[in-house]
Amino acid sequence: MDLNDEVSSTRLQELERKSIAIIREVKAQFNNLAVLWSTGKDSTATLWLCKKAFFGKIPFPVIHIDTGYKFPEIYEFRDKIAREWGFNLVIAKNEKAIKAGLSPKKGRFECCTLLKTETLKDLIEKEKLDALILAIRRDEHGIRAKERYYSPRDKEFKWDYKNQPAEMWDLYVKPAEDYSHMRVHPILHWTELDVWQYVKEENLPINPLYFAENGRRYRSLGCKPCTVSVPSDAKTIDEIVEELKTSRIPERAGRAQDKERAYMMQKLRSLGYM
Amino acid sequence: MSLQKVNLVVIGHKDHGKSTLIGRLLYDSDAIPEQKLRDIENEVKESGRQGFKFAFLLDTLEEERKGGLTIDIMQIPFKTKKHLYTIIDCPGHKEFIKNMITGASQADAAILLVSAKEGIQDQTKQHVFLTKTLGINQLIVAVNKMDKVNYDRRRFEEVSEELEDVLNSLGYKEVPIVPVSALNGDNIFKGSKKMRWYDGLTLTETLDKVIQPSILPTNKPLRGCVQDVYKLDEANRIVVCKIETGILESNRRVVINPSGERGVIKKIEMFGKDLIRAEPGDSVGLIIDEVKEVKRGEVISYSDYPAKRVRSFVAEIILFSDIEIKNGDVLMIRCGTAEKKCKVQRILEKIDPVNLTSQEISPNVLEEGEVGKVIFSALEPMCLEEYSYIPELGRFVIEGKRGTTAAGIVIEVEEDLRKKLNDKRVLD
Numbered sequence: 001m002d003l004n005d006e007v008s009s010t011r012l013q014e015l016e017r018k019s020i021a022i023i024r025e026v027k028a029q030f031n032n033l034a035v036l037w038s039t040g041k042d043s044t045a046t047l048w049l050c051k052k053a054f055f056g057k058i059p060f061p062v063i064h065i066d067t068g069y070k071f072p073e074i075y076e077f078r079d080k081i082a083r084e085w086g087f088n089l090v091i092a093k094n095e096k097a098i099k100a101g102l103s104p105k106k107g108r109f110e111c112c113t114l115l116k117t118e119t120l121k122d123l124i125e126k127e128k129l130d131a132l133i134l135a136i137r138r139d140e141h142g143i144r145a146k147e148r149y150y151s152p153r154d155k156e157f158k159w160d161y162k163n164q165p166a167e168m169w170d171l172y173v174k175p176a177e178d179y180s181h182m183r184v185h186p187i188l189h190w191t192e193l194d195v196w197q198y199v200k201e202e203n204l205p206i207n208p209l210y211f212a213e214n215g216r217r218y219r220s221l222g223c224k225p226c227t228v229s230v231p232s233d234a235k236t237i238d239e240i241v242e243e244l245k246t247s248r249i250p251e252r253a254g255r256a257q258d259k260e261r262a263y264m265m266q267k268l269r270s271l272g273y274m
Numbered sequence: 275m276s277l278q279k280v281n282l283v284v285i286g287h288k289d290h291g292k293s294t295l296i297g298r299l300l301y302d303s304d305a306i307p308e309q310k311l312r313d314i315e316n317e318v319k320e321s322g323r324q325g326f327k328f329a330f331l332l333d334t335l336e337e338e339r340k341g342g343l344t345i346d347i348m349q350i351p352f353k354t355k356k357h358l359y360t361i362i363d364c365p366g367h368k369e370f371i372k373n374m375i376t377g378a379s380q381a382d383a384a385i386l387l388v389s390a391k392e393g394i395q396d397q398t399k400q401h402v403f404l405t406k407t408l409g410i411n412q413l414i415v416a417v418n419k420m421d422k423v424n425y426d427r428r429r430f431e432e433v434s435e436e437l438e439d440v441l442n443s444l445g446y447k448e449v450p451i452v453p454v455s456a457l458n459g460d461n462i463f464k465g466s467k468k469m470r471w472y473d474g475l476t477l478t479e480t481l482d483k484v485i486q487p488s489i490l491p492t493n494k495p496l497r498g499c500v501q502d503v504y505k506l507d508e509a510n511r512i513v514v515c516k517i518e519t520g521i522l523e524s525n526r527r528v529v530i531n532p533s534g535e536r537g538v539i540k541k542i543e544m545f546g547k548d549l550i551r552a553e554p555g556d557s558v559g560l561i562i563d564e565v566k567e568v569k570r571g572e573v574i575s576y577s578d579y580p581a582k583r584v585r586s587f588v589a590e591i592i593l594f595s596d597i598e599i600k601n602g603d604v605l606m607i608r609c610g611t612a613e614k615k616c617k618v619q620r621i622l623e624k625i626d627p628v629n630l631t632s633q634e635i636s637p638n639v640l641e642e643g644e645v646g647k648v649i650f651s652a653l654e655p656m657c658l659e660e661y662s663y664i665p666e667l668g669r670f671v672i673e674g675k676r677g678t679t680a681a682g683i684v685i686e687v688e689e690d691l692r693k694k695l696n697d698k699r700v701l702d
Contacts, residue, residue, distance in 0.1 A: 011279075014555060021501070021516050021557035028502040028570055028611075052545035054504070055512065055559065138349055145349060148376075152677060165677030166372040166594050168379040169669055171608050175677040191351070 012198050016049065019186040022149055022172065023053040023133065026184045027060075029174045030131035033184075034061045034090070036120075036274065039078045039207055040221040042135035045195050046187055048204055050133070051085065058087045063123060063132075066093040067115040069103070069223035077207045084205075090127075094119040104225045108256055109264060111226075117272045121157050124181055131182040134274050139191045140220075140251055143266045149188055152179035157272035159183075192219075192251050193244045200237045211235050219251050226256040278487040283362040283378045283410070285401035286387035291418045295387055295456035296350065296363050299478070302463040303352040349377075356482040371404070371643060372594035375681065378405050382488045383412035385477075390453070391422040393433050399440055400627045406444045407590060407645070407683060409665055412485055413441070413449050416477055421455040425468040450480045490554045495579035496520030497659075497667050499610035500530075500572045501557065512543065512559040513568045518610065518666035522552045522560075522574070530565065530572050531581040532655040537565035554666075571612035573657040573667070581667070584658050584687045586619065586651040589670070591640070591682035596674055599640045604653070607682075609670035614656040619649040647685070660684050 026033055035050055035058070037043045050058045064078055082089040094102075097114045104111045124132065138145040148167045152175055153159060165175065174182065187195070199206055209218045216229035230253055234240040265273075284292045300306050351360050364370075364377035378384065384405045388398055405413070415437055423429045430453045441449050452461055453472055460466035461476045475483060498515040505511050515522075524539050541561035542549040552558045562568065573581040593599065603618045625645045626633035640646040661668030661683045672680035 017555050017557055021555075024501045024514050024516075024557055025611075053557075055506070055543070055545050139351075150677070164373070165674075165679070166376045166671075166681070168376060168671050168678055168681045171669075171671050171678070173608055173671060173673050173677045176606075176673065176675040178675050189349075 012194065012201055015187075015190055015194055016052075016198070018170075018189065019046075019049045020053045021170070022184065022186040023050055025172050026131050026133060026182075026186075027053070029172075030182065032060075032127070032129050033131040033133065034063050034127065034129050035133040036135070037062050037064050037078075037089075038135075038221065039064070039074050039081070040135075041195050041199060041206060041210060042137060042187060042190075044081070044204060044206065045190075045198055045202075046133065046135040047081075047085070047087070048202060049186060051087075058085075061088045061090045061127070063090045063092055063120075065116055065119050065123075066091050067111075067119075067223050068093065068098045069115070069225055071209060071221070071224050071227075073207055073209050074221065077205075081205060090123070092119050092123040094122070104223070104256070108226060109268065112268055112273060113271060115223075116274070117157075117268070120274070121272060124157075129181055131184055133184045133186060135187055136185050136274060137190050137192070137195075138188050141265055143269055147185055147188055149185050150174075151183040151185065153181055153183060153272060154178070155180045157181075159270050159272065161266075161270060193241065196237060196241050196244065200241065206237070210240065212239075218254065219249075220255050222255050228254040228256075230254050278357050279360070280357045280383060280481075280485055280487050281360045281362065281381045282481070282485075283364060283381035283384045283405070284387060285364060285374065285378065285384055285405060287389070287392070287395040287397040287401075290387045290389040290392070290395075290398075291456050292363060292387055295385075295416065295418060295454075295462070296361055298456045298459055298462050299352050299361065300350060302459060303354065303478075305350075305352045349380075354478050354482050357485070357487065359481070371400075371592075374401065375404060375408065375592060375594070378408050378410060379681070381410055383414070383481075383485045384410050385481075386413060386415045387418050388415060388433060388437065389419045389422075390417050390426075390429055390433055391419050394436050394440060396628045402440065402444060402446070403627045404592065404645075406446065407592065408681075409661060409669075409683065411446075413446050414477070414480055414484065415441075415449055415451040416454045416456075417451060418454055418456050420453045420460060420466075420469065421458050425453075425455075425460075425466070427469075427471045430472075450474075450484060452477045452480055491519040491664075491666065492521055492553055494519035494664055496522055496528075496575050497581055497610075497664060498522055498552075498574035499612070499667075500568055500570050500574065501611050502570055503568055504559070510561075513562055514557065514559055515574055516557045516611070517552050517554050519554055519664055520576075522556075522558070524550050527577065528562070528574050529577045529580050530562075530568055530574055531657050532583045533567070533569070533572060534583075535565045535568065536577070537562040539563075571610070571614075573610060573612075581657040582659060582687055583655040584652060585655055586649060586688055587658060587684050588622070588647065588649050588686045589682040589684050590625075590645065590647050591672070591680050592645050593640055593642055593680045595642055595679065596676060597642060597672070597679040599646075599648070599680070600638060605650075606673040607650070607652075607656075607670050608673055609656065609658045610667055612656055613673065615653045616650040616656075617653065619651045622647040622649060648682075658684055658687065660687055 094115050136144050150172045212232045212234050217232040218229050234243045349362050362377040364374040417433050434451045454461040463478050497518045500515050502514045524542050529536050540563045543559040575581040604615050607616045623632050624634040624637045627645050659667040668684040670682050671678045
């Protein structure tokens with residue numbers, strides 16, 4: 001899509017200030033929050049927004065969910081950035097399921113649910129988190145396009161997408177009861193291209209897996225067995241931006257959980273998947 | 275020249291073709307990845323529902339595709355020569371009115387869709403009424419499904435006349451009405467060979483011609499809502515403030531209401547840089563001299579046009595779900611960043627959103643899905659404004675146990691209200 005080839009720094013400023021305002025709202029309204037970081041471009045941009053919102057120091061934990069099946073580059077990048085940016089990194093891992101030999105071979109739906117959703121659930125319970133910042137975007141996937149900025153999850157962690165509370169103007173409301181934790185999506189309104197333009201403008205560090213090698217690159221990062229690269233020659237951020245302006249391949253084309261079977265993302269997400 | 279951004283909401287009765295229209299706009303503006311089109315075609319084939327191709331582009335939930343009804347809002351971009359539109363698709367059925375309003379509250383303009391075959395239906399009127407209530411003044415009508423009435427000019431004119439009556443009664447003047455077939459693409463991006471009798475603009479040409487992108491309210495009085503206060507150390511305190519209207523400049527004297535504190539803006543900070551001014555939409559850190567205490571929920575303004583400290587106000591409210599309002603109830607109202615308890619002093623009237631008339635004067639209760647005019651009194655002073663003066667602080671939501679449960683627009687505040695309370699018709 002070349003929808004945003006006129007993206008100017010004004011647009012990036014608008015996107016940024018809305019996101020920062022939302023991040024500050026969550027901090028003011030909730031007692032115990034955290035931000036989820038996959039090390040991908042979206043969540044790294046979100047961490048940067050958190051850093052900016054709090055004048056350089058992220059005042060809550062940064063959570064990385066480790067399935068044990070991530071690319072080695074993800075671990076390297078994670079540890080490097082955590083050191084350089086100096087935040088409180090919390091690594092969550094479902095050791096029991098991994099030891100028991102759970103893998104995508106035994107079913108992707110079960111694997112994603114146990115290694116990601118359940119791990120997150122355990123952590124939220126253990127840390128008593130009442131809000132979680134996530135870097136999902138509307139343009140990534142149809143089901144994510146239905147999300148709100150503030151998206152309450154119930155006691156069973158389920159997303160009641162058919163009966164979401166209204167969200168009016170920029171008034172983000174904390175429910176009085178009837179929820180276990182709030183999912184907050186400060187970059188919901190950004191597009192893939194916006195994120196790359198922002199990465200460039202702000203000179204953010206980026207995982208090398210996004211850059212082409214031997215004619216292929218990753219457009220979306222997940223677990224190694226379930227993520228494939230897409231054909232591309234883009235070796236720099238500028239080349240990625242150029243590629244996206246003309247590409248007609250969906251961003252998550254390389255992500256198996258989107259395709260395995262119809263509505264798998266819908267079902268995963270209704271159970272609490274990101 | 276760069277494209278300007280416009281948020282559009284598509285409203286109308288269920289089954290009048292909203293998803294099909296949006297799918298068509300995306301398809302004709304070349305905004306859909308090929309792979310996605312192929313996937314959809316396969317799915318349409320499997321489901322055996324021919325003709326639903328464009329609606330399928332939009333509906334992403336299993337239930338939506340099987341049932342052919344949109345359940346929640348969805349936002350999608352498309353582009354014309356002039357604007358970058360973000361289109362907000364809202365469900366049309368009755369029980370999802372809160373989703374429709376969620377979508378409409380983010381829009382600069384609305385497209386109302388009416389089926390040429392069925393004409394105006396209950397939700398047609400209800401949606402236009404709610405859109406108007408939410409302050410959206412830019413409206414365009416598409417009379418859809420012209421293919422179902424043999425592209426008949428007389429039928430189009432009939433529906434147009436009926437529509438004009440409804441639109442005029444709500445205060446929408448000179449609204450463009452375009453005959454279209456979203457299914458076949460007539461008069462959407464391209465003109466129609468089947469409607470040679472129509473010599474007006476296509477739907478997208480009309481959008482480009484009449485819709486004005488929203489502009490930042492920089493020329494309004496300054497209103498900045500305090501989001502939080504960060505204590506960096508004993509000596510340094512940063513007040514974090516989101517500018518709603520006007521321009522905040524450093525070295526200016528400000529008043530902070532409702533507390534009434536006064537101070538001077540010493541510094542406006544973004545991370546890593548200082549600013550000399552901040553504009554609407556900015557969330558900035560402030561160092562303010564001479565003030566003792568600043569709290570979340572307060573409003574920063576200049577003393578020549580200070581934020582009003584309001585004790586009571588009249589508002590038009592829309593109730594979504596899980597709510598019922600009676601005289602004497604105390605509700606939590608959220609306006610800007612402030613949360614204040616307000617008492618329902620009196621429900622003045624209940625408005626029928628379908629027949630657009632006053633349904634009941636001084637009812638005892640307003641229920642789920644109803645619209646009414648209410649006098650509220652704030653238990654302690656709060657800052658809000660008349661919607662016609664400063665919309666950003668003239669709208670509020672009512673908080674419930676699941677979040678936002680109702681929304682309101684402020685019609686009058688305190689001063690004018692006193693006169694009104696002397697009026698016998700209000701007091702009985």
